[in-house]
Amino acid sequence: MENGMCKGELEQWNFTPNKELLKSSENSVRSFLHMLISNLPNPIHNLTQDEGESTRPVIPLGHGDPSNFPCFRTTPVAEDCLIDSIRSAKYNCYPPCTGMLPARKAVANYLSTDLPYELTAEDVFLSNGCTQAVEIMMAVLASPGANVLLPCPAYPLYEGRAICSGIEARYFHLLPENGWEVDLDNVEAIADSNTVAMLLANPANPCGNVFSYEHLSKVKLSFSF
Ligand SMILES: Cc1ncc(COP(=O)(O)O)c(C=O)c1O
Known part of the structure; x- marks a missing residue:
């Protein structure tokens, strides 16, 4: 007996992907980028190593994530804030799915500086x-x-x-x-x-x-x- 059915009666699970969704994502820029990168003779992450005279270096122009490069660092102020918050043990809770109140207040204050009206934490949903x-x-x-x-x-x-x-x-x-x-x-x-x-x-x-x-x-x- 498996899943309430006798062995001989086992049916196939009928899961199929949503065809409309597949269609809408098949032409993403990223899928072409991955296809090109996977066909490169040398992996991009080895670029900084000496690759010999016969190999032309590849300049990755399709990176969307600056953290791949050591020259782009998060400001130490943000790093310290994060570490202090974690060490404070004040935020280890099961948070509201709309975001923690102090974070939503901070976002509302920040965005209000460029607006003709004041946002409140109630206007902010963090995702x-x-x-x-x-x-x-x-x-x-x-x-x-x-x-x-x-x-x-x-x-x-x-x-x-x-x-x-x-x-x-x-x-x-x-x-x-x-x-x-x-x-x-x-x-x-x-x-x-x-x-x-x-x-x-x-x-x-x-x-x-x-x-x-x-x-x-x-x-x-x-x-x-
Ligand atoms: C216009 C646009 N919308 C949505 C996304 C997805 O964003 P996220 O990776 O934050 O989920 C991106 C990512 O590049 C984007 O450019």
Whole structure:
């Protein structure tokens, strides 16, 4: 007897990956980068060693993580704060899933310096990076018939998370000839009363541009219908 079934009756588990999600993540920049790196004759982490005259060094231009390089160090102030917090034994608890109150207060104070209004800790939800934040936002915004506006090209995570939450992903164009600015006419054409969010990653990924304040205020205007 296994799992309530006799041996001869064993059925196959019927787990299959979500095909829509697979489709939305198959063209990520990182997958191509990994494919290229895995085909290099010398692993990138050996670059600092003397590799002989016949080998051309490879300059890794696809690194997103500065900690791979010893010249990028976290400030000692941040390191000391972390060590002091751990040694204080004040934060060994099972914390609230929205983040510890002192941390949320600190984030609210920091962000309020650039805003015309004051944020409070209640306005802050701390997550484990963008991926978790996007999951939470999509789940919160999901309602029957809702759609989100995503840039094309976009980081693939957003479409995948929209699909998981039953939200329709609609794409607006970024214009390469205008430094990857938003095609505002296109945004107006695809937005409707069921649009619950529009994504603008700034600096943008994968295009790497930074939107000017002037352009961002035009985007805001085109979206306030
Ligand atoms: C636009 C964008 N969204 C989300 C993510 C995922 O962020 P995280 O690694 O913090 O989960 C990235 C990571 O590069 C990103 O560039």
